[in-house]
Amino acid sequence: MCTPISKATLGRIPQYLNFLRSLDDKDYVSATFIAKALNLGEVQVRKDLNQVCGRGKPKIGYKLTELIGCLESYVNIKTDCPAVIVGAGKLGQALYGYSGFKVYGIDIVALFDNNPQVIKENQDKNIFDISEFELFCYRNDIKVGIIAVPQESAQQIADMMVKNNITAIWSFAPVDLVVPKTVSYKREDLALSLAHLTKLAQD
Amino acid sequence: MCTPISKATLGRIPQYLNFLRSLDDKDYVSATFIAKALNLGEVQVRKDLNQVCGRGKPKIGYKLTELIGCLESYVNIKTDCPAVIVGAGKLGQALYGYSGFKVYGIDIVALFDNNPQVIKENQDKNIFDISEFELFCYRNDIKVGIIAVPQESAQQIADMMVKNNITAIWSFAPVDLVVPKTVSYKREDLALSLAHLTKLAQD
Numbered sequence: 006m007c008t009p010i011s012k013a014t015l016g017r018i019p020q021y022l023n024f025l026r027s028l029d030d031k032d033y034v035s036a037t038f039i040a041k042a043l044n045l046g047e048v049q050v051r052k053d054l055n056q057v058c059g060r061g062k063p064k065i066g067y068k069l070t071e072l073i074g075c076l077e078s079y080v081n082i083k084t085d086c087p088a089v090i091v092g093a094g095k096l097g098q099a100l101y102g103y104s105g106f107k108v109y110g111i112d113i114v115a116l117f118d119n120n121p122q123v124i125k126e127n128q129d130k131n132i133f134d135i136s137e138f139e140l141f142c143y144r145n146d147i148k149v150g151i152i153a154v155p156q157e158s159a160q161q162i163a164d165m166m167v168k169n170n171i172t173a174i175w176s177f178a179p180v181d182l183v184v185p186k187t188v189s190y191k192r193e194d195l196a197l198s199l200a201h202l203t204k205l206a207q208d
Numbered sequence: 209m210c211t212p213i214s215k216a217t218l219g220r221i222p223q224y225l226n227f228l229r230s231l232d233d234k235d236y237v238s239a240t241f242i243a244k245a246l247n248l249g250e251v252q253v254r255k256d257l258n259q260v261c262g263r264g265k266p267k268i269g270y271k272l273t274e275l276i277g278c279l280e281s282y283v284n285i286k287t288d289c290p291a292v293i294v295g296a297g298k299l300g301q302a303l304y305g306y307s308g309f310k311v312y313g314i315d316i317v318a319l320f321d322n323n324p325q326v327i328k329e330n331q332d333k334n335i336f337d338i339s340e341f342e343l344f345c346y347r348n349d350i351k352v353g354i355i356a357v358p359q360e361s362a363q364q365i366a367d368m369m370v371k372n373n374i375t376a377i378w379s380f381a382p383v384d385l386v387v388p389k390t391v392s393y394k395r396e397d398l399a400l401s402l403a404h405l406t407k408l409a410q411d
Contacts, residue, residue: 012404016397086406095302100398102298105382109403149406173409175402179308189409191401194219195303198396199378200312201215203289203352206376206392 014053017045018080019108021053025073035066081110087145091162092153093118093132096177100151101130111149115141142169152176163190217256220248221283222311224256228276238269284313290348294365295356296321296335299380303354304333314352318344345372355379366393 024043028034036051043050054061058075061067088106090097093116101116118124119135133141141147150166152159152174159178166174173189176182184190227246231237239254246253257264261278264270291309293300296319304319321327322338336344344350353369355362355377362381369377376392379385387393 009408010404012400015404015407016400080403088402088406095298095305099298099302103398105397105399106402109399109406111399111402111406148409149402151402173406175405189405191405193398193401194308195306195396196308196312196314197215197219198394199291199309199314199352199354200283201213201218202378202392202394203291203312203314203376204218205212206351 010056014056015080015109017053018057018076021050022073022076022080025069025076028069031069033062033065033067034069034072035061038066080108085112086110086149087112087114087147088149088151089113089115089117089138089142089147090151090153091117091135091138091166092155093120093123093127094153097151097153098127100153113151114145114147117141138165139169142171147171149173149175152178152182154178156180213259217259218283218312220256221260221279224253225276225279225283228272228279231272234272236265236268236270237272237275238264241269283311289314289352290317290350291315291352291354292317292341292345292350293319293354293356294321294338294341294369295319295358296323296326296330297356300354300356301330303356316354317348317350320344341368342372345374350374352376352378355381355385357381359383 020043021039024039025034036054037047040047040050054067054072057079058067058072088111090101090113097116101113106113115131115133117133117135117138121134124132124134148171150171150173152162154162156178159176159180160182163174163176163182163184167184167188172187174182174184176190176192177195179194179196181192182190223246224242227242228237239257240250243250243253257270257275260282261270261275291314293304293316300319304316309316318334318336320336320338320341324337327335327337351374353374353376355365357365359381362379362383363385366377366379366385366387370387370391375390377385377387378394378396380396380398382397382399384395385393
């Protein structure tokens with residue numbers, strides 16, 4: 006079994022790609038060269054690249070075009086991963102409007118809500134009634150679902166996502182949800198993140 | 209020097225408090241008892257409580273009222289920590305409306321923006337013009353600042369926060385900001401969090 010990629014490694018891939026794409030005059034690049042240019046530890050860069058693209062050739066490293074291709078396909082930049090949000094309140098709409106997901110090949114393609122008023126007011130955007138969720142997920146092969154509904158409805162939405170073959174659920178509801186073991190689930194606890202930062206500043 | 213508290217330990221404190229407050233018929237509680245009731249590891253509970261409130265008495269544990277008081281004062285539940293947000297777009301307003309921060313004693317008291325239209329449309333809420341930032345921070349002894357502005361303005365806002373004695377900066381702008389070492393800074397990279405979850409679901 007392969008080791009799951011760490012968040013830190015994944016977070017460095019866009020940085021590697023940015024740098025490698027700027028090197029149009031090179032055939033081969035080594036981990037040492039990349040580490041030096043980006044001011045990162047050599048061991049770290051070697052480990053990251055090895056995990057994602059395997060080992061480079063001794064002494065010369067990686068063929069530049071192949072390394073770029075490998076990293077791009079790893080973060081899915083060429084094969085977009087479509088995601089949907091349920092809950093078109095302020096948070097749902099903020100996430101929907103955020104462009105940063107594209108860097109990782111994630112494309113938020115639709116937003117669902119059960120409030121007819123919200124849907125009516127946003128007819129120019131891809132906001133749909135929750136009754137269309139099932140068909141939309143099926144037609145677009147949606148695997149990633151984001152929950153931005155109030156706490157009371159969050160479990161119900163998670164169940165609906167699981168039923169519609171979503172395999173990764175990211176929830177902003179301040180409650181622990183129950184999902185099958187085959188589904189990757191993360192509760193994004195923003196309050197805890199801020200509290201932790203505040204605590205570190207006080208200590 | 210004391211070890212900085214981990215995010216995981218901090219995240220369990222509200223859970224300990226919830227449970228301890230439900231025990232009105234007890235004088236003393238032990239880590240073992242708490243661990244069992246909450247289905248947590250005994251070593252972990254012992255370590256958490258020891259770090260925050262010191263060791264309990266051998267064999268009997270902690271005096272219930274004292275333990276509650278200690279945990280409450282640690283997470284500042286009784287002495288609110290006021291925070292401000294700069295950027296009253298969808299994300300800023302979503303964070304402003306989120307009630308979960310209270311659990312950790314963080315009170316988001318004001319939102320600032322430079323768009324007169326946004327301020328005019330939200331006169332019922334505490335949304336102020338950015339020109340009032342300095343005086344507000346000074347009068348309310350603000351130590352925590354949240355950045356929810358576009359990438360281009362984020363560094364300028366961080367500088368302004370530092371100048372006004374804010375010691376913890378939490379930024380949602382998709383860019384690494386530069387702050388003095390005396391300031392706790394965290395970039396909340398939501399795209400990376402989602403990408404990582406998606407990746408784990410694919411592997």
